[in-house]
Amino acid sequence: MTELSFGAAQRVLDSQPFSGLIGARITEFGDGVAVLEVDVREELTQQNGFLHGxxxxxxxxxxLTFAAGTTLGPAVLTGGFSIQYLRPASGRTLTARAEVVHTGRRQAVVRCDLHTVNEEGDATLCAVAQGTVLSARPT
Structure with a gap:
């Protein structure tokens, strides 16, 4: 398995056109953990002014996939995930912190907590997700 460095992970994210549209960035990557951040902007909100689901x-x-990539290697795909929205998301920044719960030979189970951070730096948990990420390496 080839390990991905923080810089290489950011380059992978930067190569995703949709990630560029959203304005995502990686702020932590390694040892079963990945953190993505997105600045909240008006064009990312829904009709009530909250960040769109x-x-x-x-x-x-x-x-989820970046966290799993730290344990499975860089060639990974989402197998599936569920998300529960706990409260409307508003604030300055969205932070998604994912951590690998278990890694097998070909898949990982990962949990993700999503917080919004306001202007004062206070974080509010707004959603939780859990998923399965699959290795896409040839067998």
């Missing part, structure tokens, strides 16, 4: 799902999906 699709943005939270995007952040969870990518954080």
């Amino acid at each position: 699709g943005v939270l799902s995007y952040a969870a999906d990518n954080a």
